[in-house]
Amino acid sequence: MKNRLLLLPVALVLLWATGCKKEYLDTNSPTAVTDDVVFSSYENTLHVLNGVLRNYYDYAYNIEDVQYNGGVGTMGFHARLDMHGDDVINSWPAFYMGYYRWNDVANEKSAFVAEAWDLFYDKIKVLNNLLSKIDRIQGATDAQRHLVEGEARLLRAYSYHQLVQLFGKRYVKGGDNSSLGVVLRDQTTGFEALPRSTVKECYDFIIKDLDIALEYLKDPAASKPSMYTNNWAGTTVAYTIAARVYQAMSDWEKVVELTGKALDAAKQEGFELVGAKWLLNGFNDATCKEWIWGFKTDQDQWFGWNSFWKHFSYGMKEGFHTIIKFAVNRGIYDGMGPKDCRRKWWVCKDLGDTPP
Template sequence: MKINLSKYIIIAASTLVLGSCSSDFLDQTPTEFISEDAATADTDALYLALNGIHRSMYIRYESQGQTGVGGIMQQMDIAGEDLVYTASNSWFSSVYNWTAPSNENSSEVRFPYRTFYQIIRNANAIINNADAASGPQADKDITKGQALLYRAFGHFQLVQIYGKRYVSGAANTQDGVPLVLSTTDIVGRSSVEDVYKQVNEDIDVAIGLLNGYKKKNNSHLDLPVAYGLKARVNLVQGNWLIAADNAAKARAGKNLMTIAEYTAGFNDNSNKEWMWGSHVVEVQTAYFANFGGYMSRNFNSAVIKACPKAINSKLYNQIPATDVRAAIFSKTGAHPNVVLVAAAKKFPYTSQKFLSVSTGDSRCDVPYMRAAEMYLIEAEAKAKLGAADAAQVLFDLVKKRNPSYVLSTNTGQALADEVMFQRRIELWGEGFRFMDLKRTNSDLDRTGANHNSTLTGGVLSVPASDKRWQWLIPRDEINANPLVKQNDL
C-alpha cells in the first residue's frame, strides 16, 4: 500500500520515513506511524513528534553507512582534504573521489536531500499545528520553537550542499533549494537569498518562543542552540557583526573541556562543552550503522579495521606538540592508549578522536554543536571586522587546547587565516570542511599530503569554480516534481 506522507508523521520509536517536497519521490511505507492530526492533537503528542525528530538525527537510512545526520557530517568531511582514506573501501568512496556530486542517480547525493527534507516535513507538522493543539501554551512554544530550528537547520544544510555559494553583498538570485513550509508543499527551487531569509526568520521566531526554556538534555534545542545556528548562518552570509554577536550569546555560560576531557573519546553528549548532540541509548543502537561504526578507532567493524580514518598529514604536522589536539591522532598509527582488535590495520596519522563504547559496541554520541565552534565563529567574524578583541577570543579557546599558545599578533585576513587553521584541527570529523571551503570560495587541495591518488580517483585538487561544488538534485526528485530545476550537469 502506498502511503501519502503528507498525512503522517513519525513518532519517537519509529523507523524513519523519508520525506521531501515531493511525496511521490518519498512515499514509502513506514514501520510505525500515526496521522499528522493525531501527532499534533495535544502537547503530549507534540512532544512525542518532536522526540521522533530527535531520533531521526541518528538512525540508519537506506544503507548501513547512512547513519543519519552523522553520516552526512562524514560526507562533508570526506569531500574535503582533511579526512584521509587509508585504504580502499566502499564507504562513501564516490564522495571521496568526487564522482557522486555529478551523478544525479547516486545514493550518496540522494541521502542528504531525503534526510533533511524528512526532518523539515516532520518539523512542519509541529510548526503548523502547535497553536491549535490542546495543552499549556508554554509547551506549545517549546515544541514549536524547536521544530522551527529543525526546519531552519534542514534548509540551511541543503542550500549549502545543492545551491551555489552565498556571496555577501550580491543579490544571490541563483537557485537554492525548495522552501518547504508545509507538509503538502510541492514547489520549485527558491533563490539562495530567499532560503537564507526564511532560515533567519525561522531562527528569530524560535528565539522568541524558547526564551526561558531549560532543556533536559543536549538532544533538545534551546536558546543557545538557536543563537549558535544564527551565528553559523550569518558567518556564511558574511554578516560579521550578527555572527559574532550570536556566537558570543551562544557560548555564554558554557565551559570548555579540560585537556583530559578532550582525549576521552568525543562520545558523551552530556559533555560540558557540547551544546547539541545525539545520545545513542543501548536499546536504540543501530549496531554497525552507528556513527561510531565508521568514525571511531576502536570498534570491531570491517571499515574501521581495514580503513581507519586519518588526518591530512600536512595539517597534522602544523599542530604543536604541546597542543592536546595532536594527541587525538596517532602519527605512527600504533594508538598505544586505545584497545584495538587484533585484525585492525595500522596506518600513520589515524584518528582516535572518536571512540565507541567498546570494540563490540559501536555507540558513540554525535556532536552537532560545541562551544568551541562559537569561539571560532566569533573570532573569525571579529577578525573580518577588524575588532580589537578578535585575537583575544581566539586565545581564550586555543589556550585551553595548548598551554604554550601565546596571543596572536595577526590582524585582519591573516588572523582569519589563523582562525581557519584552528577551525580545521578543532572541528576535524565534525562535518564542516566541505562547507567551509565552499563558503570561503577556496579550492580543494589534497596535494603533498597522505592522500592516495588511486583512492581519490586522481582527485587531489578541485578549483572553487568547479560545478561539482553544487551537488546535483536527485533524479528521482526531478522526475516526481517537474518544478525542480537541475543544477548544471
C-alpha cells in the same frame, strides 16, 4: 471435488466481508499517529517534536549502506562530507572512494544525492505539520506553544540551511544570489510540485525562521522541557546555529554578536569548556558539559565492528580493519601545538606514538 474446493474459499471471503462491522475494526494506522492524538495534549506534541530531534541521529538511516557507510542520520552524513574535504586522507584507495573522489556528488542519480535530499526534507515535512497546527494543542499555554514553535522553526531553519549549502551555490555577500537553491515548503504549502527558490530566497526564509526561534527560545531557563534536556536544541544551540548561518553569509558582525549570546546562554545552561579527559574519551558520553547538543544511543542501536566508525579506528585488528586506514592531513596536525591534547586523536609514528 474441484467445485467443492472453489466454494470453500469463496465462502470464507463472504463470511469475513459480512461478519465484521466497521465500528469493530481498528482503522488506526499501526505506523502513524493521527493529528487528533498528536495535538490532544502539550506532552503528546512534545513527543512528536522529540521524535524529529531523535531522527537527526537515527541509527537506522543509511547513506547507501547502513553497515558500511555510517547510518546514524546527520552524523553519518557529515562524515561523508568530511571525506570530500582535504582534512581526511584515505590511505587505502578502495573503500569510500566514491565520496573521496567526489564521484557520488557529481552524479545526480547517486544514492548519496537522493538520500541527502530526503534526510532533511523528511524532517521538514513533520515540522511543517506541527507549525500548521500550533493553535490546536489542547491545554497548552502561550509559553508552551512558543516553545514548540521556536524549536520547530529552529530545526526547519537548520534543515534548509543544510540543503541550500548542498544543492545551491555559495551565498555571496553583496551579490544578488539569484542562482537556484532548493524547494521551499512551509506550513501553508501541500505536496504539489514547486519550483526551486533562489539562494537569496532560501536565506531570507531561513533568517525569518531563526528570528522567531531566537525570540521564543531566548530564555535559557525555559528553552527545554524538563523531560528532554539531553537532545533538545535550546537557547545555546539556537544562537550557535544562527551564528553558523550568518557565517555562511559572511556577516561577521552578526556572527560575533550571536556567538557572544551563545556563550552567555551556555553559562546559564551549565555548559563549560572541559579538559583533555573529555576530549579523549571517545566522544561517547552525552553528559559531557561541553556538549551543547548531544544524544545518547540506546544499547541495542550500535553497528558492531563492521561499521564506518570502526573503520576510522586505528586500534581495530579484525578483517578489513588491518588494511583500511584513514589519516588526518599532516598540515592540520602540525598546526596544533606539541602540547595540544587533540594530537592524541591520531597516531603519529615519526613522533614516537605507539598504536593502541
